[in-house]
Amino acid sequence: MTASWYPKDEVLKSSNIYKMMLKNNFDTYDDFWKWSASKKEDFWDQTIKNLGIDFYKEYDTVLDISKGVEHAAWLKGAAFNIVDSCFQNDDDAIAIIYQKEGKSIEKISQKALKKYVNRIANSLSDFGLKPGDRIAIDMPMTLEAVAIYLAGLKAGIPVVTIADSFSPNEIAVRLNITAPKLIFTQDVISRVGKKLPLYKKLLEAHALSPIVVISEDLDTVPLREDDLYFNDFLSENDAFQTRIQNPEDTITVLFSSGTTGEPKAIPWTHNTPIKCASDGYYHHNIQQNDVVCWPTNLGWMMGPWLIFASLINKGTMALYYGAPMGSEFGSFVQDAGVTMLGLVPSIVRQWKITESMEAFDWSKIKCFSSTGEASNPEEMEYLMQLANNKPIIEYCGGTEIGGGYVTSTVVQDNIVSTFSSQALGGEFVLLDENGDLTNQGEMFLIPPIMGLSNSLLNRDHHEVYFKDNPTYQNKVLRKHGDELIQLENGYYKAQGRADDAMNLGGIKVSSVQIEEVINQLEFIKESAAIAISPKNGGPSQLVIYVILIPSDLTMDAQLKMAKLIIRERLNPLFKVEKLVEIDQLPRTASGKVMRRKLRDLYLET
Numbered sequence: 006m007t008a009s010w011y012p013k014d015e016v017l018k019s020s021n022i023y024k025m026m027l028k029n030n031f032d033t034y035d036d037f038w039k040w041s042a043s044k045k046e047d048f049w050d051q052t053i054k055n056l057g058i059d060f061y062k063e064y065d066t067v068l069d070i071s072k073g074v075e076h077a078a079w080l081k082g083a084a085f086n087i088v089d090s091c092f093q094n095d096d097d098a099i100a101i102i103y104q105k106e107g108k109s110i111e112k113i114s115q116k117a118l119k120k121y122v123n124r125i126a127n128s129l130s131d132f133g134l135k136p137g138d139r140i141a142i143d144m145p146m147t148l149e150a151v152a153i154y155l156a157g158l159k160a161g162i163p164v165v166t167i168a169d170s171f172s173p174n175e176i177a178v179r180l181n182i183t184a185p186k187l188i189f190t191q192d193v194i195s196r197v198g199k200k201l202p203l204y205k206k207l208l209e210a211h212a213l214s215p216i217v218v219i220s221e222d223l224d225t226v227p228l229r230e231d232d233l234y235f236n237d238f239l240s241e242n243d244a245f246q247t248r249i250q251n252p253e254d255t256i257t258v259l260f261s262s263g264t265t266g267e268p269k270a271i272p273w274t275h276n277t278p279i280k281c282a283s284d285g286y287y288h289h290n291i292q293q294n295d296v297v298c299w300p301t302n303l304g305w306m307m308g309p310w311l312i313f314a315s316l317i318n319k320g321t322m323a324l325y326y327g328a329p330m331g332s333e334f335g336s337f338v339q340d341a342g343v344t345m346l347g348l349v350p351s352i353v354r355q356w357k358i359t360e361s362m363e364a365f366d367w368s369k370i371k372c373f374s375s376t377g378e379a380s381n382p383e384e385m386e387y388l389m390q391l392a393n394n395k396p397i398i399e400y401c402g403g404t405e406i407g408g409g410y411v412t413s414t415v416v417q418d419n420i421v422s423t424f425s426s427q428a429l430g431g432e433f434v435l436l437d438e439n440g441d442l443t444n445q446g447e448m449f450l451i452p453p454i455m456g457l458s459n460s461l462l463n464r465d466h467h468e469v470y471f472k473d474n475p476t477y478q479n480k481v482l483r484k485h486g487d488e489l490i491q492l493e494n495g496y497y498k499a500q501g502r503a504d505d506a507m508n509l510g511g512i513k514v515s516s517v518q519i520e521e522v523i524n525q526l527e528f529i530k531e532s533a534a535i536a537i538s539p540k541n542g543g544p545s546q547l548v549i550y551v552i553l554i555p556s557d558l559t560m561d562a563q564l565k566m567a568k569l570i571i572r573e574r575l576n577p578l579f580k581v582e583k584l585v586e587i588d589q590l591p592r593t594a595s596g597k598v599m600r601r602k603l604r605d606l607y608l609e610t
Contacts, residue, residue, distance in 0.1 A: 006420050006423065006492065006494065006496075007420070008418035008419055008420050009385075009386060009389060009394070009396075009419055009420065009421050010389065010394060010395070010396040010418070010419035011418050011419075012396075012415055012416050012417065012418070012419075016371075016415055017415070017416050020290050020414075020415050020416055021055070021286050021287055021290055021291075021292065022034065022037070022287050022290070022414055022415070022416050022429075023416060025037065025051070025055070025287075028051075029051075034414065034416050034417060034426070037429075038426055038427065038429055041429040041430045042427070042429075042430070042431060042432040045067075045068060045430060045453065045454075045455075046066075046067040046068050048429070048430050049067050049068070049079075049279075049430060049455055050067050052279075052283050052286070052287075052430065053067075053080075053279065055286060056090070056279065056282050056283065056286060056317055056318070057090065057093050057317075058085070058087075058090050058279060058317075059085060059089040059090045059093070060083055060084070060085045061084045061085050061086075061249045062082070062083060062084035062085070062249075063082075063083060064080035064081060064082050064083035064252070065081055065082030065083075066080075066081045066082065067079065067080065068453060069081045070453060073481070074452040074453045074481050075452070075459075075467065075471055075481065076459060077452060077453030077457070077459070078252075078253070079252060079276045079453075079455055080252040080276060081252070083251070083252050084249050084250070084251065085249060085250070085252070085275060086158065086159060086161075086247045086248060086249055086250055086275065087158065087256065087275045087278045087279075087313070087317075088122075088155050088158045088159040088247060089247055090278075090282075090316075090317050091155065091312070091313065091316035091317055092115055092118075092119050092316070093317070093319055094115050094293065094294075094316075094319040095115065096114065096115055096116035097114050097115070097116065098114065098115050098294060098319070098321070099112045099113070099114060099115075099294075099321045100113055100114060100115040100117075100118040100316065100321060100322065101113050101118060101148055101151065101321065101322045101323075101324060102296065102321055102322070102323050102324070102341045103147070103148050103323070103324040103325070103326065104324075104325050104326060104333075104337050104341075105195075105221060105326045105327075106195050106196070106197075106326050106327035106333065107195075107327075107333075108221075110337065110340055110341060111148075113148060118152065118155075120243035121148075121152045121243075122152050122155045122156045122159060122245075123156075123159075123242070123243045123244055123245035124156075124239055124240050124241065124242065124243050124245075125152055125153055125156035125239065125240075126156040126157075126159045126160040126245040127240040127242040127243075127244075127245050128156075128238050128239055128240040129156060129157065129160050129162055129187075130160060130245075131240055132187065132238070134160070134162055134186055134187070135161075135162075136160065136161030136162060136248050136250075137161065137162070137163070138162050138163075138186045139162065139163050139164070139165055139183055139184065139185040139186060139258070140153075140157050140162055140163075140164055140165070140185050140186060140187045140188065140189065141164070141165035141166070141167055141179075141180065141183065141185035141187070141188040141189070142154060142157075142164055142165070142166055142167065142188070142189045142190075142303050143167040143168075143169055143171075143176060143188060143189070143190045143203065143206075143207060143304070144169060144189060144190055144191045144203070144218065144303070145169050145191065145194055145302065145326060146300075146301060146302050146303060146308055146311075146324055146326075147191075147218075147324065147326060148324065149189075149191075149218050149235065150189075150303055151312060151322070151324075153189050154166075154303060154309070154312065155312070158256045158257070159245065159247050159248065160245070160248055161248030161250055161254070163255045163256055163257060163258060163272070164256070164257050164258070164303075165179065165180075165183040165185050165257075165258045166257060166258070166259055166260075166303040166304045166308065166309070167179050167180075167260075167303075167304050168302050168303075168304025168305060168512075168576075169191075169194060169203055169302060169304065170302070170304075170576050170577060170578055171206075171304070171575075171576060172206070172573060172574050172575060172576065173206045173207075173209035173210040174210070174574055174575075175574075175575060175576070176206060176207065176210035176212070177210040177211060177212075178267065178268065179260055179268070179270075180210060180211075180212055180213075182267075182268075182270045182462060182463050183258050183270060183462065186214070187214050187215075187216055188207065188212050188213070188214065188215050188216070189215070189216045189218065189235070190203050190204055190207050190212075190215050190216070190217055190218070191203045191204065191217065191218045191219075191220060192204050192217055192218070192219050192220055192226040193220055193226070194220075195220060195326070195327070196327060196328050197327065197328055197330075197331070204217050204226055204228075208229070214231065214232065214233075215228075215232050215233075216232075216233050216234075216235050216238050217232060217233070217234055217235060218235040219234060219235070219236070250275060251275075252274060252275050252276050253274050253275075253276070253459070254274060254275060255272040255273070255274060256273055256274060256275055256277070256278075257272070257273040257277075257309055258270050258271065258272055258273075258462060259271050259273065259304070259305075259306055259309070259404045260304070260404070261306075261403065261404040261405060261513055262506055262513045262514045262515040262518060267463065268518075269405070269461055269463065269464055269469065270461060270462035270463045270464075271404050271405050271458050271461060271462075272458065272460055272461075272462065273309065273407065273458075274459075276455060276456065277407040277456050278309070278313035278317065278407075279455055279456070280406070280407035280408040280430075280454075280455050280456025281309070281310045281313040281314050281317075281407055281408050281456070282313050282314055282317035282318060283408070283429070283430060283455070284310075284314065284400070284402075284408040284409050284412065284428060284429075285297075285310075285313075285314025285315070285317075285318050285320075286314075286318055287414070287429050288398055288400065288409065288412045288413065288414055288426075288428065288429070289314065289345055289347075289372065289374055289398055289400075290345075290371065290372065290414075290415045291314060291315065291318040291320050291345060292318065292319075292320070293318070293319040293320070294319065294320065294321065295318070295320040295321070295344040295345060295371075296320065296321045296323050296341055296342050296343045296344050296345070296369075297311065297314065297315040297320050297321065297322060297323060297343070297344070297345045297347075298322075298323035298324075298325070298337075298338060298341065298343040298345070298346050298347070299311045299346070299347035299348070299374070300325065300329040300334075300347075300348060300352070301347075305404075305512065306402075306403070306404040306407070307347070307376065307377075310407075310408065311347075323337070323338075323341045323343050325337045325338075329348070329352055330352070330355055330356075330359070330361065331361055332361055332362075332364065332365075334362075335361060335362040335364065335365040335367075336365060338362075338365065338367055338370075339365040339366050339367060342369050343367070343369065343370060344369055344370060344371045345370070345371060345372055345373075345374065346367075346370055346373050346374070346392075347373070347374035347375070347376065347400075348373070348374070348375060349375070349376065349377040349378055349544075350375055350377075350378055350379070350380040350381060350384060350385070350543060350544050351378065351544050353375075353380075353381075353384045353385070353387065353388045354381070354384055354543070354544070356387075356388075356391075357384055357387050362391050363391065365391075367391055367392040367393075368392065368393055370392035370395050371395060371415075372395055372396050372397070372398055372415060373388055373389070373392070373395060373396070373397040373398065374397065374398040374399075374400050375388075375397055375398070375399050375400065376399075376400040376401060376402070376409075377508060377512070378508045378509075378543075378544040378545060379422070379499045379501070379508075379538060379542060379543060379544060379545065380397075380399065380421070380422045380542065380543065380544075381422065381539070381541060381542045381543030381544075382421045382422040382541075382542055383541070384543065385397055385421035385422050386421055389421070396413070396415060396419035397413070397419060397421060398412060398413045398414070398415075399412065399413050399422065399423060399424045399425075400412045400413070400424075401424065401487065401499060402428070403485060403513075404513075405457065405458040405470070405485075406450075406454070406456055406457060406458075406485075407455075407456030407457070407458075408428065408456055409428045410427065410428050410431055410433055410448070410450060410454075410485070411424040411426070411427055411428060411433070411448075411489065411497050412424055412425075412426060412427075412428050413425045413426065414426055420494075420496060422498065422542055423492065423496040423497060423498050424496060424497040424498070424499075425495075425496050430454060430455055431450065431451075431454035431455075432450075432451045432454075433448050433449060433450050433451060433485075434448075434449055434451065434477050434482070435447065435448055435449075435489055435490075435491060436449055436475055436477070436482075440475030440476075442477070444490060444491045445488075445489070445490040445491070445500065446488065446489075447486075447487070447488055447503040448485055448487045448488065448489050448503075449474065449475070449477070449482035449483060449484060449485070450482065450483040450485055451477070451480055451481075451482060451483075452481065452483050457483070458470075469484075470483050470484050470485075471483060471484070486502055486503050486506055487499065487500075487501075487502060487503065488500035488501055488502065488503045500538075501536060501538055501545065502536065507534070507535075507536035507545055507547070508536070508544075508545055509536070509544075509545060509547055509578065509579045509580070512576065512578060512579070514575070514576075514579065516533065516534040516535065516600060518575065519532075519534035519547070519549065519571065519575070519579070520532045520533065520534050520549075522570055522571055522574045522575055523549055523551070523567060523570065523571070525570065525574075526563075526566055526567065526570060527554070527556075528553055528554050528556040528558055528563060528566075529551050529552070529553060529554065530551075530552040530553065530554050531551070531552040531590060532549050532550065532551045532552070533549070533550045533590050533598045533600055533603055534547065534548075534549045534550075534600075535547075535548050535549075535550070535600050535603050535604050535607065536548075536604075537582070537604065537607055537608070546582040546583075547579060547580060547581050547582050548581075548582055548583050548584075548585060548607055549567065549581060549583070549584050549585070550585050550586075550587045550590065550603050551563075551584050551585070551586060551587065552586075552587060552588070552589070552590065553586055560584065560586075563584055564581065564583070564584050567581045567584055568580065568581045585607065590603075591603065591606075
């Protein structure tokens with residue numbers, strides 16, 4: 006495999022990684038990574054200082070593993086609130102640049118954003134919420150959503166984040182798990198001339214006490230008697246004293262699918278954003294006043310990641326409110342002066358088909374980033390050329406990691422659709438089915454790593470991540486579920502999931518969740534959902550094996566109904582590629598469906 010991009014001297018020497026290598030007298034990046042993984046206390050102590058993390062009381066120790074690596078305590082003895090570290094730039098620096106669909110670009114300074122956040126924090130306090138109470142946000146990634154998010158954290162109120170694409174049923178599941186006191190939403194979402202109801206979906210989910218943001222230029226949506234418009238909720242008091250907390254206090258609850266039906270509720274603490282900001286600082290090379298754009302949502306980890314990686318590094322967030330597919334998005338990237346553009350590979354596929362981004366000047370982009378699903382080399386080569394051959398930081402991690410475990414850098418040769426390095430400050434091994442070291446196998450993390458979750462709201466954390474795992478050199482290993490291959494040059498390629506989860510459209514979902522919905526169709530007796538990787542690489546495709554009940558429906562009609570029920574009951578971003586009829590599902594002696602065997606069977610046909 007040949008590189009598509011090589012770091013020039015000026016890029017290398019101006020990078021944040023190179024500065025740390027010089028400071029610690031490392032001649033090669035590989036030596037730097039090995040030090041970061043073996044001397045974690047030193048690496049994270051220096052990284053925290055590089056990021057300028059603002060402490061009310063400094064930590065006594067960087068890392069305490071006296072209770073074992075499963076229960077690692079980071080920054081023990083510290084008192085702080087990570088939100089204070091999001092306002093380190095100059096008062097007049099642009100914190101967020103944003104554009105509503107069909108409107109002009111707008112900007113908000115750090116000083117103005119801070120006052121806005123304070124007004125919302127005061128509103129929460131006036132409403133009777135106390136530190137430890139939860140609020141929820143089910144909104145697109147807008148200025149208001151970001152400000153509400155930061156305000157909750159600043160007031161010591163954990164924020165439950167829910168993706169705006171979810172069905173009422175999936176929203177209700179998340180609200181039932183977390184029981185927030187308030188939920189913030191928007192009346193409708195405007196996308197490509199359509200108005201998609203959001204407040205209405207919350208009513209169908211039986212949400213309590215929504216606070217509703219009204220979209221601009223739209224008629225006011227009538228509310229239920231006890232619900233409230235955001236402007237009526239908002240305080241005029243723009244001064245608020247940050248609630249100082251402990252490092253392990255929860256700031257956010259995000260959701261990620263495991264291998265069972267109900268999603269895992271994963272708490273992030275004040276430590277987790279340090280991992281986000283570190284990956285932004287080193288691997289994405291975000292520097293002061295860089296403009297970072299990543300079409301995402303607070304319901305996915307990349308939403309909070311974007312906030313912390315941008316603002317802690319004194320960068321600017323660039324938010325486009327519409328779909329990132331048409332020419333208006335390309336113009337926004339150009340006119341906002343975006344320097345780092347992140348995305349899921351499915352977006353690039355559409356750009357290549359439509360050629361919709363080729364008219365724009367993206368020369369200010371220093372690097373791209375790609376995550377959420379496997380990428381296709383041909384499409385990634387195309388993406389690089391949209392910005393005159395700029396590197397792509399392939400980035401893979403997880404909600405329970407707070408960032409990436411395998412990634413790329415701007416100081417190494419860039420080979421499309423591959424990862425050049427294990428993430429700085431962490432380490433993993435690849436093991437085969439016998440628990441032996443291999444170049445192609447399941448990835449196991451070697452804790453402790455800053456950012457790793459220590460608890461789950463609705464699961465036994467030990468059972469999910471540690472129970473029955475193999476060990477490596479007498480080290481405890483943590484399960485994640487991804488499969489990788491390490492190439493001869495030391496780089497890595499993603500090989501999909503080792504468990505019964507899958508990534509669809511950049512969203513992690515379990516096979517069981519898909520099957521529970523599909524099995525509600527009257528013509529299906531039983532089903533098994535699998536993710537298939539295209540032969541040339543790229544995003545996974547959803548294929549469902551089904552045992553059918555005799556009916557008059559054609560297979561095309563059955564497929565259409567399957568697509569509809571998945572869209573309505575789970576997520577419109579989940580697309581069923583194919584239904585495959587089978588007489589009997591392969592099972593283990595204990596009765597578990599062997600989805601891996603179904604994947605092999607499909608690839609053989």
